[in-house]
Amino acid sequence: MGYVAVTAGEELIERAEELFEKQRTAGDGEDVAVEQIDEQLGRLTSQAMSEAGLYAPRLAALAVKQAQGDTVEAAFLLRAYRSTLERYDETEPIAPSEMVASRRVSPAFKDVPGGQILGPTKDYTQRLLDFDLLEGDAEDPTEEWDIEDAGDPEDLTNVMELLREEGLVAEPDEAGVEEPTDTTREPVTHPPERDAVLQELARGETGAVTALAYSALRGYGQVHPTLAEVRIGELPVRIEHPYTGDEVTVAHAEVSESEAVVPVYAKREDPQFAFGYGLTFGRNERKAIGMTILDASIQLDGEDEPAENPEFVLDTVDGMDSFGFIEHLKLPHYVTFQSILDRIRAIRERKGLNEDGRVSTEADDEDSERDSDDRTPAAEPPVAEVSDDD
Amino acid sequence: MTDERTADDPVASTDGGTTVPTDSVDAVLDSLDGDGLSGYNYAYLDEHTKREVRRATLKAVAVPGHQVPYASRPMPLARGWGTGGIQASLSLLGPDETFKVVDQGADESVNAANIRRLAENTADVETTTDTTEAGVVQTRHRIPEEVLTDEQILVLQVPITDPLRKVDSSDAANRRRHAHKNYGKMWVHLYENVVEWGEINIASRYPTMVAERYLMDPSPIPRWDVPKLDDAENLYVFAAGREARIYAVPPHTDVEPLAFEDREFTVERFPDAACHACGSTDTYLVEVSEESESPQTTREEGGGEAADSSFETRYACNDSSFCEKRREDSDIPKDHHLDREGVDWGPGTPDNEEASSGGAGE
Numbered sequence: 001m002g003y004v005a006v007t008a009g010e011e012l013i014e015r016a017e018e019l020f021e022k023q024r025t026a027g028d029g030e031d032v033a034v035e036q037i038d039e040q041l042g043r044l045t046s047q048a049m050s051e052a053g054l055y056a057p058r059l060a061a062l063a064v065k066q067a068q069g070d071t072v073e074a075a076f077l078l079r080a081y082r083s084t085l086e087r088y089d090e091t092e093p094i095a096p097s098e099m100v101a102s103r104r105v106s107p108a109f110k111d112v113p114g115g116q117i118l119g120p121t122k123d124y125t126q127r128l129l130d131f132d133l134l135e136g137d138a139e140d141p142t143e144e145w146d147i148e149d150a151g152d153p154e155d156l157t158n159v160m161e162l163l164r165e166e167g168l169v170a171e172p173d174e175a176g177v178e179e180p181t182d183t184t185r186e187p188v189t190h191p192p193e194r195d196a197v198l199q200e201l202a203r204g205e206t207g208a209v210t211a212l213a214y215s216a217l218r219g220y221g222q223v224h225p226t227l228a229e230v231r232i233g234e235l236p237v238r239i240e241h242p243y244t245g246d247e248v249t250v251a252h253a254e255v256s257e258s259e260a261v262v263p264v265y266a267k268r269e270d271p272q273f274a275f276g277y278g279l280t281f282g283r284n285e286r287k288a289i290g291m292t293i294l295d296a297s298i299q300l301d302g303e304d305e306p307a308e309n310p311e312f313v314l315d316t317v318d319g320m321d322s323f324g325f326i327e328h329l330k331l332p333h334y335v336t337f338q339s340i341l342d343r344i345r346a347i348r349e350r351k352g353l354n355e356d357g358r359v360s361t362e363a364d365d366e367d368s369e370r371d372s373d374d375r376t377p378a379a380e381p382p383v384a385e386v387s388d389d390d
Numbered sequence: 391m392t393d394e395r396t397a398d399d400p401v402a403s404t405d406g407g408t409t410v411p412t413d414s415v416d417a418v419l420d421s422l423d424g425d426g427l428s429g430y431n432y433a434y435l436d437e438h439t440k441r442e443v444r445r446a447t448l449k450a451v452a453v454p455g456h457q458v459p460y461a462s463r464p465m466p467l468a469r470g471w472g473t474g475g476i477q478a479s480l481s482l483l484g485p486d487e488t489f490k491v492v493d494q495g496a497d498e499s500v501n502a503a504n505i506r507r508l509a510e511n512t513a514d515v516e517t518t519t520d521t522t523e524a525g526v527v528q529t530r531h532r533i534p535e536e537v538l539t540d541e542q543i544l545v546l547q548v549p550i551t552d553p554l555r556k557v558d559s560s561d562a563a564n565r566r567r568h569a570h571k572n573y574g575k576m577w578v579h580l581y582e583n584v585v586e587w588g589e590i591n592i593a594s595r596y597p598t599m600v601a602e603r604y605l606m607d608p609s610p611i612p613r614w615d616v617p618k619l620d621d622a623e624n625l626y627v628f629a630a631g632r633e634a635r636i637y638a639v640p641p642h643t644d645v646e647p648l649a650f651e652d653r654e655f656t657v658e659r660f661p662d663a664a665c666h667a668c669g670s671t672d673t674y675l676v677e678v679s680e681e682s683e684s685p686q687t688t689r690e691e692g693g694g695e696a697a698d699s700s701f702e703t704r705y706a707c708n709d710s711s712f713c714e715k716r717r718e719d720s721d722i723p724k725d726h727h728l729d730r731e732g733v734d735w736g737p738g739t740p741d742n743e744e745a746s747s748g749g750a751g752e
Contacts, residue, residue: 010503079464084430187459187634190562311560321632324469325549331471331501335494335531335708338676339593339612342658350588 024068037061046254046282047071051319052078053184053203055253055281072205072319079320083184092238092247096257096279097155101233106159108228108261114156119232159228160259160275169261170272190311197298197310201291202280205319212317213290216297216307223297223307225260225276232256232283256280256288262296274299433480433513439463443481443636447627450638455600456568457551462634472505472530473631475547479528480513482543482627488516490524495532495674495708502530519711522727531594533615535673535712537725537735538624540641546609548630551637553597553607573605576648584653596655598647600639605648614657614674618736619645657737665707668716672724672738675705 025031038045038061045060052060052075060078067073103119106112163169173194181196183203188196201209216223234252241248258278265271276296278288294313302308316322433440439461446460465473472493483489491506493499497519505528506517518524521534528545538544554564557575567573576597583590594610598619608616609628619626619639626639639645649655664671679701707713715722725733732740 009498009500010507013500013504013507076464076468080466083463083465084434084436086436184463185461187461189459190560190565311562315561320464321469324471324473325632326470327468328470328549331530332494332496332499334676335612335674336594336610338674338708339614339658341677343591343593346589346656346659347587347591 048074050280051075099233204317209290213293455604474629478629
């Protein structure tokens, strides 16, 4: 059995922290600069920012460095930091059509207003290790490009708008409240409003969002969407000027956005596509599409498929929650385990399976042993199933 | 939102308890030494959050056993490691408070030390390992052996808030059941337990009825500790960080574990066992497998393993700070610090002798 309590004090904790940091610094290579992570490992910082719900590339790079590349841990650092910050203001809502897109594909139509913009992507790159990178002398492969200035980018009409104008897509319900829910300030209760669902999905763990969305495609659900748009670009961040009352742009945030139609018709008399929407901080198309599928699935509000059950999705999709609870199993559990041992021993004794030679001296026990022998059927009954009825 | 606005908010003074004017908070902060976490607010959480947690706690006290949602903040500790408990504790602590943290009965556990360190660094509290000296005790899965008084608050860390989760994973359905006091499904579960195993096989997190109204998950305390919830002098606050719920058992509340007339609630049994260090037989013991060299073996354990006689099982008090006191004076009772005797405090205490030994013997 040999389970022994890990007991120690603060000194041990500090030592453990120091050993962890040593793992990062022990090698011969040079210390990675936060700038390098920010500039060169954008996918990592994007993931940390989107799961943290905090747009701060430099801080995300610091978090990634401190977490030694563990994105959930990095997102955790950012969230803990975020929760201590003063909220100065709330931004004005932004229409996604204002996005300055660096990439935009529409799998639904061959030609779309504004055109397809392939942009930077690995989608069609053959997955071959590039040994030239071993040398690490960075060159800009686009240096020789001959580019003419095309002027300011035009607003891209959303493909969904075209379909909506034609009445083919169900309109989302008007939000019941003026202020959007903020799940970092109000606990999620079930059934959740859609704005709470979208916020939780946007902060969801990338792997969890991907896996749950895949489950819907794989057959545990009805959603197999056609993507109307996948975009990456910068959105302006606007606030109301405190003195003039005008809207002013104070920053830009890079986001990935995805929108899809789903061939599920909600109303018999007026068949319309269902739809899904996804948006995450940074460059993370996989998560944005996954979120789109989950949003569409949750709107179907099914009970049977995991991805369609909002409780199931929201309860499992958060990286901070799953990470913490899974890893808490490393904590000592000897109080509860002693209690569990007591139960199994009592039940084994009752069934006359007391192998260790301990003979119960209490008359009560023998009574109950006989008692149970009389009543225990020869064949084990199946473990009772939990039914869904209320 | 700013501090000023909330301090002037007239609503705050009526439903948020005592209003703390901003001046006095500043004065308190100024009076503290600057060795806390610089750049962070007193007791880590901002004042709005602490007020929100306290309001949730007050609501929980007003509706004993009912789970009150609150906006659990991300803490610098992993969720599932006591983040609900520490939010409740930090909201209750002031600079004059004395704080104790126990993890599975031990003050010296690494996780307890980590939580204590956060409170020490940010809230500038005194810390203690002596249960009788603490104003607020944060605990993971134990209620101390020493009797708590009406001047103490026990904050229990909670992993799973709803006892009905065992029988239905849906929060929405379970909230409906609580609203209707519809606990039939749990009773059926217990009955099936008895049919299948001859007795109820729930080890910890024993479903418990509070004030004859709400079914409550008492957190994974052993069954041994459940009777201490009933008609206690002290306030119990249960706080879950990950699941963002707070609930409470106020002093002198009826708390009754679910059981049947012919299958009574039983606590853990330690037949013939005593703590190898202090000799106690009336405390919650845990067994430890050790390489056998000590002569003071209390009992051999486990047929197959005993044959491989390089290991032996010894029992030890789980509440390490009380065990230390018992080692110095093996006769001190669990109510030694009170001016009355024979206080009912779970198994092995006078007023409860009948119920607990009856239960333990079954």
